[in-house]
Amino acid sequence: MRVIAIQAAQAGGEVLMQHFGRLTQIEEKHLGGLVTEADRNSEQTIVEAIRSTFPRHDVLAEENTYAAEGSPYKWIIDPLDGTTNFAHSFPWFAISIALEVEGELVLGVIYNPVSGEMFVAEKGQGAFLNDQPIKVSTVDSLEQSLLATGFPYDRKISEVNNYDHFITFQQAAQACRRPGAAALDLACVAAGRFDGYWEMKLKPWDVAAGKLLVEEAGGTVTDFKGTPCDIYGTETLASNGQIHDTMLELLSRGATATSAE
Ligand code: IPD
Ligand code: CA
Ligand code: CA
Secondary structure, eight states: OHHHHHHHHHHHHHHHHHHTTOOOOEEEETTTEEEEHHHHHHHHHHHHHHHTTOTTSEEEESSOOOOOOOOSEEEEEEEEEOHHHHHTTOSOOEEEEEEEETTEEEEEEEEETTTTEEEEEETTTEEEETTEEOOOOOOOOGGGOEEEEOOOTTTTTOSOSSHHHHHHHHHHSSEEEOOSOHHHHHHHHHTTSOSEEEEESOOHHHHHHHHHHHHHTTOEEEOTTSSBOOTTSSEEEEEOSTTHHHHHHHHHTSSOOGGGO
16 A cells, blocks of 8 residues: 555656646635646546555545545545645645545655655654655754744634734744645654644645654644644644644644634
8 A cells, every 4th residue: 555655646746747837727716725737637646546456445635525435444635735836836745645544544655746755654664755764853942943834725814824823933933934735844844854833724635644754753743732633623733742842832822723713
């Protein structure tokens, strides 16, 4: 399954690179950002690659609904994470593929087709970048930390928009970034590039593979209260573990909480 997931990610990556800088269809989803022919064609390629080997497995992917097969295996797929970057020819986007077995995440693959970086984690087997083991950073103070975040698509109409937390962390950390692809943000926490990352209102396909990568690289992933992260929930806090409690404390001081909505 790991081999098939990697092959599917590479095949999707080829599709994305064929469209990169040459998009002809960019549509706006209602409060859901953009969707392009690259998102749809990548998803079709990835799902075909998986289903040609595992035709009875379930699939949860961003751009289409797939009939439930009642399988214990569920593939969770974001065929293009970072569509807004992609639509502007900003080269920071990825494919994210995860596998749940009876509700437990066992495999996560995140592929950046621009850099060729392939992040892979298997439950209990560690996290890898292009076959080399990766670990979260050892930074233990927020003042020395580089953080990443993102803002929800409904930020213009919802008060639960992450602006409060952004100001808090921008003041407290060494710096905060908003790179625009949640899966890569999580992969970068796993690789020790970012020390922490938080975001709200993400979807399971944004979080699933990255959550396993961070955990297998020795990090911690919870909601904003410290409860283990539910990929179907609304809050994601990932860190190297060392700065996790400090990040939780600062998140608790925010003016808003997603649970308030
Ligand atoms: C988005 C990106 C972005 C995050 C959004 C996601 P998409 O995914 O991961 O960084 O801030 O919340 O929806 O729409 O490009 O697949
Ligand atoms: Ca996404
Ligand atoms: Ca997407």
